[in-house]
Amino acid sequence: MQSDIEIARVARKKPVLEVGAVLGIPPEELAPYGHDKAKIGPGFIRSLGERPDGRLILVTAINPTPAGEGKTTTTVGLVDGLNRIGRRAVVCIREPSLGPSFGMKGGAAGGGHAQVIPMEEINLHFTGDFHAITSAHNLLAAMIDNHVYWGNALDIDVRRITWRRAMDMNDRSLRQMVGALGGVANGFPRECGFDITVASEVMAILCLAEDFDDLERRLGSIIVAYRRDKTPVFARDLKADGAMAVLLKDAMQPNLVQTLENNPAFVHGGPFANIAHGCNSVIATKTALKLADYVVTEAGFGADLGAEKFFDIKCRKAGLTPSAAVIVATVRALKMNGGVKKEDLGREDVGALTRGCANLGRHIANVRRFGVPVVVAINHFTSDTKAEIAAVKDYASRHGVDAILCRHWAEGGAGIEELAQRVAEMADGGQADFRPLYPDDMPLMEKIETVASKIYHAGEVTADKAVRDQLKAWEEQGYGGLPVCMAKTQYSFSTDPNLRGAPEGHVVHVREVRLAAGAGFVVAITGEIMTMPGLPSSPSAERIFLNQDGHIEGLF
Structure with missing residues (x-):
């Protein structure tokens, strides 16, 4: 065969x-x-x-x-x-x-x-699309740290920089790390990490943008950090949106x-x-x-x-x-x-x-x-x-x-x-009567609960006070009309990947929420979902090679 x-x-x-x-x-x-x-x-x-x-x-x-x-x-x-x-x-x-x-x-x-x-x-x-997306994402990350290094005119709170770096490979060792070590010339040390490129907001923006003007507008709307007074800092504040769009032109x-x-x-x-x-x-x-x-x-x-x-x-x-x-x-x-x-x-x-x-x-x-x-x-x-x-x-x-x-x-x-x-x-046949699951004006937490109850058949949605307060703050800032993007295991209706079939009455715990203001949705992270996957014990890479004719073997 x-x-x-x-x-x-x-x-x-x-x-x-x-x-x-x-x-x-x-x-x-x-x-x-x-x-x-x-x-x-x-x-x-x-x-x-x-x-x-x-x-x-x-x-x-x-x-x-x-x-x-x-x-x-x-x-x-x-x-x-x-x-x-x-x-x-x-x-x-x-x-x-x-x-x-x-x-x-x-x-x-x-x-x-x-x-x-x-x-x-x-x-x-x-x-080369993914390489361009990775480059645009990391250009923004570099410009954030560069802005802080050269005086921090935007008063960015380095403890509240939310924009991570990206690469298109599974690498668990990059999930959480400390960067800018090695002395004054390398910047201000801070905790940071990597997401896989397909989890980048830049990827989501490219896939939702209607045209080049919409792309640049969405890139400028990315929230990258917060000031000490907790007001958001956007990519456009760093003047990064134009250069990012140029990288994504093709x-x-x-x-x-x-x-x-x-x-x-x-x-x-x-x-x-x-x-x-x-x-x-x-x-x-x-x-x-x-x-x-x-x-x-x-x-x-x-x-x-x-x-x-x-x-x-x-x-x-x-x-x-x-x-x-x-x-x-x-x-x-x-x-x-x-x-x-x-x-x-x-x-x-x-x-x-x-x-x-x-x-x-x-x-x-x-x-x-x-x-x-x-x-x-x-x-x-x-x-x-x-x-x-x-x-x-x-x-x-x-x-x-x-x-x-x-x-x-x-x-x-x-x-x-x-x-x-x-x-x-x-x-x-004209049988379709398409309608979204929830209206735009439903509160964000209710949107999450609606998806969990009607699609996952969960019995309860739990979230810490900090998560609920964050959702309310985003609503007050004008983001309440956004849809929610649930980050959940693909293997089950629940957040437990081992619970197969059609479970009911389970609990969905939202442990973190992220605002993708440029893409135009709020991410609700549940269970053990990671935005930077790891490789398995025996990755496919071990079986991919070039044969004697120069043809690739092992891809599937």
Whole structure:
């Protein structure tokens, strides 16, 4: 059996200018990065303003398990399937982070015969967007310390500098540290630390900005520190916003690549879903909607995180209206949610599967709460039995939705045509009545409680007085209308990653809140979530190398 990277390596790629031509993008409006990837020029994007929008389709999933769900694979496969049945469709997904690529999760370009290519480059440096975001983030950090060093005219309280540094790699040793050691020439020693680039507010800003002017405005609105009188210091106070925007000039332009079946794919932006809002860029999504009849996008991790943030943050702020949603599930993952150990997943166990379907049922109900019609995609594994597949279909039917078996990993677009047909019918049927979970004017703590109770089915939300006071202070400063971005484990509806299925009545403790004033949301950090992950005991990096032909091996 060929690996993902072997399948991608032998793919027959079209020149990227031909891929753009399918969408009506003139060659002069594309900036090629080699022969198979390009950036779309801002002038062309501006020219699309009066065109009608296509249908927006979200692909989400059940809570992830080590057994795998294949959400990105299904997203890519669905676009291939839609094009096979004669629908003009484009895929919009996030760029992978180097941290997971060299850690445990692997890349994010799909898999099997449902991938975006060039797979190796997408999963590594790609067009340099993440490097630009990291540089812009760290330029701001350097300018903060430099301002303090040269007299601190803004009266920054060095104990209340909130802007950390960033790098696109998992490195637990950088989470908390002391910087500027070594004497007077190196500045004022203070406690600091690093976040992974995909958790940076600069990443969120790039993915939510409508255009270059909006990008610069949002960058200037980043709160980096507080003065001794506790008033905020913004990036624009340091005159950093202009230079940061310059570093992001090219990164703001969406990246165009293709699927294995040569269908157009936009891969742009990449905030994590458990510690950020988990969606590809607004500018890529809106551009795709002007160029295609159907745009299929994904949200990170399970629907409790990714879909909720897609609806409550991205769609709310960008004025997007989704027409349909797909929830991806696998028999293996449902059995794990029903209590089966990973080593026993190859054996048929309809009882455990049925118990685990409670997780699927919770996600179905949650997506419906937003007024979006739903279909379930069963991502097929060869170990699945007829009885197990029938049990998932029966469970979904009893919950009023279709569950369709999909073989796109093995067969590409041909293996997912049935789902493509059903999705097109749903999107065209006008069944969607999209509505966010909570209104803008709801108090911030109530927004957090609403997500916890209605989406996670928590029995209680706890937070220290300092957290509640901070939320009230932000409301008094005019930030009360922002949505909330929950930082929570992706493995469970609760904050305990080991509590699978569909738990109820659990406690969600908010241990910290952060104001992302530039991005336009308030982050509520729960449980043991870290904004700088660590590598596992045996990281994927140990198995990635160049073979004797100069080809990369080990990426997945």
